[in-house]
Amino acid sequence: MNTTRCDQTPAWSALQTHFDASGRTFDVREAFAADPSRFGAFSQSAPHVFADLSKNRIDATTQTLLLDLARQSGLESHRDAMFAGDKINATEGRQVMHWLLRNPPLALMDKGRVAINNLSGELTAVHTTLDAMLAYAETLRLDASITDVVNIGIGGSDLGPQMAVLALDEFVLPGKRFHFVSNVDGHELASVLKKLTVENTLFLIASKTFTTIETMTNAHSAKAWFASQGGTDIARHFAALTTNVAAANAFGISTTFGFWDWVGGRYSVWSAIGLPLAIAIGAPGFRQFLAGAHDMDEHFRTAPLDQNLPVRLGLLDVWYRNFHGFTSRNVAPYHSAMKRYPAYLQQLEMESNGKRVDASGAALPFATSPVVWGEPGTNGQHAYFQMLHQGTDVVPVEFVAVKKPRHSLPGHHTLLLANVLAQAQALMLGKADAGGHKDFPGNHPSTFLLLEELTPATLGALIALQEHRVFVSGSLWGINSFDQWGVELGKVLAKDVEARLLSGNAAGLDASTAGLLAQLCA
Ligand code: F6P
Secondary structure, three states: OOOOOHHHOHHHHHHHHHHHHHHOOOOHHHHHHHOOOHHHHOEEEEOOEEEEOOOOOOOHHHHHHHHHHHHHHOHHHHHHHHHOOOOOEHHHOEOOOHHHHHOOOHHHOOOOOOHHHHHHHHHHHHHHHHHHHHHHHHHHHHOOOOOEEEEEOOHHHOHHHHHHHHHOHHHOOOOOEEEEEOOOOHHHHHHHHOOOOHHHEEEEEEOOOOOOHHHHHHHHHHHHHHHHOOOOOHHHHEEEEEOOHHHHHHHOOOOEEEOOOOOOHHHOOOOHHHHHHHHHHHHHHHHHHHHHHHHHHHHHHHOOHHHOHHHHHHHHHHHHHHHHOOOEEEEEEOOOOOOOHHHHHHHHHHHHHOOOEOOOOOEOOOOOOOEEEEOOOOHHHHOOHHHHHHOOOOOOEEEEEEOOOOOOOOOHHHHHHHHHHHHHHHHHHOEOOOOOOOOEOOOOOEEEEEEOOOOHHHHHHHHHHHHHHHHHHHHHHOOOOOOOHHHHHHHHHHHHHHHHHHHOOOOOOOHHHHHHHHHHHO
């Protein structure tokens, strides 16, 4: 692998010169007036996703220089190293192979794909586990006595399956309810337990490590509740989804589905962690979800950089973060079922790229992950869109719209699409008003992602697209997008504080924490 941090390439300086000359004052409206073919030049079809990037602050020169930046940084070599199974997660000494989870079995693969041959053992293990997990999911779907499936997990062991089960609500088997318990706050588990009966419930304990304190605390409480209600058949009512099968067995769970350390938590919805989704939408639906993602993997792996959607999105992210200095990106899915899509993307991007040192440990002289935030449209319009249109910061927006609805209520979908188009239009065009209060400056950038329908396949492709665009910006920044050391310190301190809350001992604590401890222990 031959990579160079983006700021050490000639293209970086060329981009700075270009930004100073015309990028800073670039006006999308003028660009459209000057170039009627702009929509075609700045839109991109990818598997299951059409993207319009034309309302962004980029022109042909920006695009060319960003592509130079990608090439000079060694993006292709880094991407190929991931797809070859190299240990690109250097700080943890691991391969990065979530993409292998959606790869078809060897027998069905294009024989020209040489690299995969080195990974045939892993691919075989992936499909053995997948087949077993999907067979289990199908058994449960036929088992009418199991009405409630409770996923206990946090972070990647919660957000992926929760986001996907909610988003694919139209495909979910009637008669089964899905609950997601992640927070160590007992209110969450207690409120779910109130709705359950032992004989009708399946608990899925989802944890890559099987050590995460929130998940273990909730799992122990669920097991205690199960016993207190007369439950005895743990093998039938508990399953574990984990890389640490030994710990799950020690906990008392014999029904387990494994995965591997080369699957990052936030990239694990495609693994056994996806079991709630598989139960919800069935084995064929889950396979379509994987197939949609695989289509996007192949696009990312093989499309020329200038027609490669994850590459184009990732480069835009670098342009906005490092040259324009935009600090956040709003995500606005215009589909009410995509409720947890923004939260899912928050972990994906901010846990992956919220890093301040490069892969060698050297402090970075430029900014990395933006804040990613959002809500489904049209609700966001009646909350924070005021700030997007007239606030003092420029926040690029990434819309997602779906062409065909799956309901037949007249009028709604046209109105929904009218709103998403109008918001993108209003952000770009603005509206002059000398009075100030009613003035919309416009020239606010947005990207528009369009799906034909929201299905398992299109959702799979959309999520894989997001994974790869995060790879692209992380790769250019020279960071390790696949570790998450930043979550460790708080975990360690929480153990110490927990003991102090029980004992009331504030000795050696900072004065603020000691003051709060005294309030809580009084
Ligand atoms: O928050 C840190 C983290 O390690 C995430 O990366 C991960 O998704 C989450 O905790 C849950 O971890 P586990 O699946 O091991 O319980």
